Amino acid sequence: xxxxxxxLPLRARLTRILTASPEETxxxxxxxxxxxxxxxxxxxxxxxxxxxxxxxxxxxxAREWADVLSWQTAAAAVLVVLGxxxxxxxxxxxxxxxxxxxxxxxxxxxxxxGVPNVVRQIVATGIVIAVVATWLVVSSGHYxxxxxxxxxxxxxxxxxxxxxxxxxxxxxxxxxLFAVLxxxxxxxxxxxxxRPWDWSAVIELAGYALAMAGVIVVNxxxxxxxxxxxxxxxxxxxxxxxxAIAAALGSVVLGAVTVVATVTARSGMTWGFxxxxxxxxxxGGYLWRIRAVTRGLPRDxxxxxxxxxxxxxxAVLAVLGWGTVVLALFVLADW
Numbered sequence: 001x002x003x004x005x006x007x008l009p010l011r012a013r014l015t016r017i018l019t020a021s022p023e024e025t026x027x028x029x030x031x032x033x034x035x036x037x038x039x040x041x042x043x044x045x046x047x048x049x050x051x052x053x054x055x056x057x058x059x060x061x062a063r064e065w066a067d068v069l070s071w072q073t074a075a076a077a078v079l080v081v082l083g084x085x086x087x088x089x090x091x092x093x094x095x096x097x098x099x100x101x102x103x104x105x106x107x108x109x110x111x112x113x114g115v116p117n118v119v120r121q122i123v124a125t126g127i128v129i130a131v132v133a134t135w136l137v138v139s140s141g142h143y144x145x146x147x148x149x150x151x152x153x154x155x156x157x158x159x160x161x162x163x164x165x166x167x168x169x170x171x172x173x174x175x176x177l178f179a180v181l182x183x184x185x186x187x188x189x190x191x192x193x194x195r196p197w198d199w200s201a202v203i204e205l206a207g208y209a210l211a212m213a214g215v216i217v218v219n220x221x222x223x224x225x226x227x228x229x230x231x232x233x234x235x236x237x238x239x240x241x242x243x244a245i246a247a248a249l250g251s252v253v254l255g256a257v258t259v260v261a262t263v264t265a266r267s268g269m270t271w272g273f274x275x276x277x278x279x280x281x282x283x284g285g286y287l288w289r290i291r292a293v294t295r296g297l298p299r300d301x302x303x304x305x306x307x308x309x310x311x312x313x314x315a316v317l318a319v320l321g322w323g324t325v326v327l328a329l330f331v332l333a334d335w
Contacts (some may be wrong), residue, residue: 012330013162017094020115029112033140037109038256041118043088047213053227056208057186059328061193061201068332073200075136076192080185082129089122091167094160098226129153143189144182150263168231170238173220174213174251181216182209204262208324211255212286215283215317218290230285241260241302242295249287252320256280259324263331273331279323284314 008016029037054077062068079197092099092106093115099107110118138144158164166176186205190198220227221236221244228237236244260273290309294302 006195007130010163015163018115018119018278020111023158024111024115034117037112037181038121040109041089041092041113041121042085043092044319046088049314051320052082052318052325053084053182053185054080054189055325056321056328057201059194059281059332060204061142061190061195061198062332063195065332067193067195070194072136072140072194073189073267075132075139076189078132078187079129079136081157081187082125083152083156084181085096086122086125086129086153087159089125091119091160092156093118094124098223098230098232101226102223126254135193138193139273140192145188145191146187148184148191150190152180155184168233170233170236173235174217175197177216178209182212187312200266204266205260207255207258207262207333208254208321210258211252211280211320211324214248214251214255214287215313215320217244218287218306218310219313221245222303222307225300241299242304245287245291245294247286249291252280252283252287256284259327263327267331269295269335270330270334272325273326277324279320283316283320286312293300300331 008291052061058068058077092110094111096107113121125211128309133145133149137143154167158292169176183206184331186209187202190201190205217235220234223234224236224241224258226232227234256276259276263270263273284311290306293305293309297305
């Protein structure tokens with residue numbers, strides 16, 4: 001949304017996002033293209049990372065292999081996947097004007113499907129989530145899952161939409177992504193299992209989420225010029241690109257140290273530290289190189305240097321996430 005649209009009343013802003021303007025109405029597209037567009041607005045390129053949001057809490061909270069496989073954890077996994085997809089669809093819908101400048105594929109996908117179609121997909125996915133969540137809460141008897149689900153849903157929708165529009169809340173943008181993409185879904189997976197809270201698993205989950213959130217900063221940093229133009233005050237806009245990348249590097253290091261310290265205190269040394277350390281070193285080195293090539297450059301030159309590296313964000317997240325999964329597998333095998 002433009003800085004001008006941000007001054008409109010709340011109802012007018014929501015109407016602008018949820019309805020198509022005349023210039024956004026195009027000819028119908030075929031089934032194959034609709035499927036491709038539907039995948040794009042769900043950001044399927046991040047699916048390898050998204051799967052780790054399921055497996056990390058599932059494994060760190062388990063004490064035997066039987067803990068991993070149950071109808072409750074399967075239902076929670078479905079809720080996490082669909083919840084992340086709703087957040088991505090809402091974000092594509094709300095950011096379609098900004099995305100047209102640097103990420104036209106996402107904006108074109110919204111326009112190719114048509115805004116009403118995207119809204120219907122969001123509503124249909126929400127209905128499925130409500131049905132599965134109701135079954136999960138009743139069957140597990142863990143009614144605090146309602147609070148976790150409502151918190152995740154509220155943060156996910158309000159990340160992109162007014163009145164809160166958490167994406168535009170300065171330094172609070174990345175903590176919001178930490179919560180809505182990683183930590184809160186992980187809590188849901190942990191709580192869905194038929195066992196009491198394991199606070200060491202919660203701390204390990206927080207370390208994983210903190211490290212992953214550091215890499216996600218790069219994905220938001222590449223949009224710096226568009227965010228400034230449209231009046232969106234992101235984490236990077238608030239701190240400046242150089243300080244934001246430095247903070248991201250610190251987040252990866254702190255998150256990785258938290259994971260190692262928690263696992264060591266709970267389970268001792270394990271060979272799983274080796275793949276995890278390699279994955280964390282790759283993520284840290286990735287951010288270190290970005291900081292090195294952008295340091296001291298003017299703003300526009302920084303963004304130009306950053307954008308080619310930002311294309312690797314999904315791969316770096318996948319490596320870091322699956323490194324954590326492998327560590328958790330080693331720990332579980334040792335129990």
